Amino acid sequence: MIVGILGCGTIANVLIHKIENKKEIKVKYFYDRDVEKAENLARTHDGTAILDFHDMIDKVDLVLESASQSSVKELILDVLKKGKDVIIMSVGALLNKDLWNEMKSVSKKTGAKIHIPSGAIAGLDAIKAGSVGEIRKVLLTTKKSPSSLGMSIDKEEILFYGKASEAVKIFPLNINVAATLSIASNLDIDVKILVDPKVDRNIHQIFVEGDFGKFITETENLPSKSNPKTSILAAYSAIQLLNSLTESFNLGA
Numbered sequence: 001m002i003v004g005i006l007g008c009g010t011i012a013n014v015l016i017h018k019i020e021n022k023k024e025i026k027v028k029y030f031y032d033r034d035v036e037k038a039e040n041l042a043r044t045h046d047g048t049a050i051l052d053f054h055d056m057i058d059k060v061d062l063v064l065e066s067a068s069q070s071s072v073k074e075l076i077l078d079v080l081k082k083g084k085d086v087i088i089m090s091v092g093a094l095l096n097k098d099l100w101n102e103m104k105s106v107s108k109k110t111g112a113k114i115h116i117p118s119g120a121i122a123g124l125d126a127i128k129a130g131s132v133g134e135i136r137k138v139l140l141t142t143k144k145s146p147s148s149l150g151m152s153i154d155k156e157e158i159l160f161y162g163k164a165s166e167a168v169k170i171f172p173l174n175i176n177v178a179a180t181l182s183i184a185s186n187l188d189i190d191v192k193i194l195v196d197p198k199v200d201r202n203i204h205q206i207f208v209e210g211d212f213g214k215f216i217t218e219t220e221n222l223p224s225k226s227n228p229k230t231s232i233l234a235a236y237s238a239i240q241l242l243n244s245l246t247e248s249f250n251l252g253a
Contacts, residue, residue: 001246004029004060006053006075007067008037010227011089014235015064015242016045024246029056032067057082062245064238069093069172077103083110089238091116091179092168095188117241120231121177121204123217125252127184135210138189140164140178143196143203148229149174153197160193167191173229177204202231 001024005012008030016027031050032038038049050056053075056063062085065072072093079086080103094100094116107114118124127135146153149171160167164178165188178191185208202221208214221231244250 001025001062002029002060003027003242004031004050004056004063005041006031006056006063006065006071007089008032008034008041009066010224010230011066011235011238012041012064013226014224014232015066015239016041018236019239019242025242029059031056054078057084060084062087062242064242065089066238069168073099077106080106080110080112080114083112085113085115087115087117087238087241089117089119089176089234090172091119091176091183092172093179095165095168095179095182100183115241115245116180116183117234117237119177119180119237120202120219120221120234121180121206121217122219123206123208123215124180124184126215127181127208130208130210130212131185133211135185135187135208137207137209138181138185138187139192139207140181140189141192141194141205141207142175142177143194143199143205144174145199145201145223146195146197148202148223149195151195153195156194156196156198158192158194160191162191163188164191167193176234181206 028047029050030038030042030047031053042049063079064087066089069090069092072090164182167175167178182189205218207216221233224230224232
């Protein structure tokens with residue numbers, strides 16, 4: 001499998017340094033609007049920096065997007081139209097129903113696969129299993145440090161309380177987990193976002209209720225050292241998903 005990277009920031013850097021050396025997976029091509037980022041990452045991994053993203057598509061089997069919601073909207077459809085698989089990290093873009101429906105329609109026609117990692121949360125398998133029945137409520141409560149949001153405050157504040165579809169517009173770099181949960185549960189989930197100067201990590205608590213029963217999970221994620229907006233677990237989930245695509249067994253829902 002030949003892999004191309006769209007977006008050479010924190011997640012791409014973690015992936016390159018942590019991914020297993022497998023002959024089945026070759027991360028070879030790198031694209032970023034900041035050409036220097038792509039060149040630097042390609043140099044560390046004996047890869048090739050691509051100046052025009054569309055030149056990458058025909059060279060790869062899969063594109064891993066770790067750039068931005070706008071990159072998903074502008075570029076991923078072109079990948080799917082060529083029948084190439086994608087892994088999407090900027091999941092918030094998929095709460096645009098028109099875009100999501102078009103992506104699913106194109107992938108069905110071309111046979112391309114759309115993969116979404118679990119990201120920086122626990123419990124996604126249980127939600128996927130529960131969605132076979134009816135899920136009635138999902139509430140994501142996220143608590144972040146001021147530095148992860150570029151803020152300076154001295155007491156806890158509620159920044160947002162509403163639906164995931166609105167949260168991903170207001171906080172496009174910070175709340176992709178809300179979109180992932182919405183897609184898994186088939187709901188526009190409820191989201192509460194707090195900023196707290198007493199915390200030094202990203203905390204996600206998830207409450208889920210449906211005809212299966214209910215459960216609560218809580219994840220305390222250490223931020224990436226290079227970017228406090230990105231939980232290191234989100235990058236690890238992309239690596240695990242990529243590795244799983246070449247495995248002969250599947251664990252979990």
